[in-house]
Amino acid sequence: MIRIGVDFGGTKIEVAALSEEGEFLSRLRAPNPGAYDAAIETVRELITQTEAAIGPAASIGLGVPGSVNPATGLMRNANSTYLNGRDFAADLSAALARPVRLANDANCLALSEAVDGAASGAAVAFAIIIGTGCGGGLVVNGRLVEGANGIGGEWGHMPLPWPTAAELPGPDCWCGQRGCLETWVSGTGLRRDHASVTGHDQPGEWIIEAARRGDAGAKAALDRYIHRLGRSMAVIANIVDPDVFVLGGGLSNVAEIYEGLPGAIAAHVFCDTWSARILPARWGDSSGVRGAARLWLS
Missing domain, CATH: 3.30.420.40 (ATPase, nucleotide binding domain)
Known part of the structure; x- marks a missing residue:
């Protein structure tokens, strides 16, 4: 068929x-x-x-x-x-x-990875796109959860959780709100944050490579990015407690993100011990x- x-x-x-x-x-x-x-x-x-x-x-x-x-x-x-x-x-x-x-x-993305990808066999899988924008999708027992209004998984337009004073009120978002996750944890958000602190506007690929070379400003921007992404994923963990988080989009290829996320998430989950698999999409693009x-x- x-x-x-x-x-x-x-x-x-x-x-x-x-x-x-x-x-x-x-x-x-x-x-x-x-x-x-x-x-x-x-x-x-x-x-x-x-x-x-x-x-x-x-x-x-x-x-x-x-x-x-x-x-x-x-x-x-x-x-x-x-x-x-x-x-x-x-x-x-x-x-x-x-x-x-x-x-x-x-x-x-979520359905693909739940059927025969990185989240195959998971009871609850949450897929995240971290590229130019920021999207999400939820699959439970092999079925998409789109919700009564068709917006299930739209985590990109909730506010950054546990914000610091420096993160408030947050950048304007195209959706009309301020401080949405898309303005912080997308590739565009990484670039904007790095530029706002260092004064140097550089694409995400440059920031990642510079961080690996030991550039202090780029390393700090990547650390802030991972911490913000971890806080954001902790909200999903507290609500639906996925077995697997699957990451797609350009930033899903950055190895440092997978190294830093477990600790960043666990620090904000309402649980004495927390673990879940955090994996890149098996099928990529x-x-x-x-x-x-x-x-x-x-």
């Missing part, structure tokens, strides 16, 4: 077909055209090409930025802003002449499209 997943990114759209065993049968990519009707046509054409090569798919799922309002079916909170306020699922279904399922891209293909299974 072939299942198709679509990873609808800000700059590219990827369509992949998976076998019943989870093997890639086909992968196609195209630039995201940046306009609503053109994007629907790009998805339709990629799926048409895929099925022409390998045969019809049993289901189609899409991982998208933002989320769907379950009351209206309309998209919201997408950084590809032309999606917001549109019934993307219905319009895609009409273009493809079959039903599709949509889920937030971080939810797709492929987790989004793999999770999208599995949406009909959840």
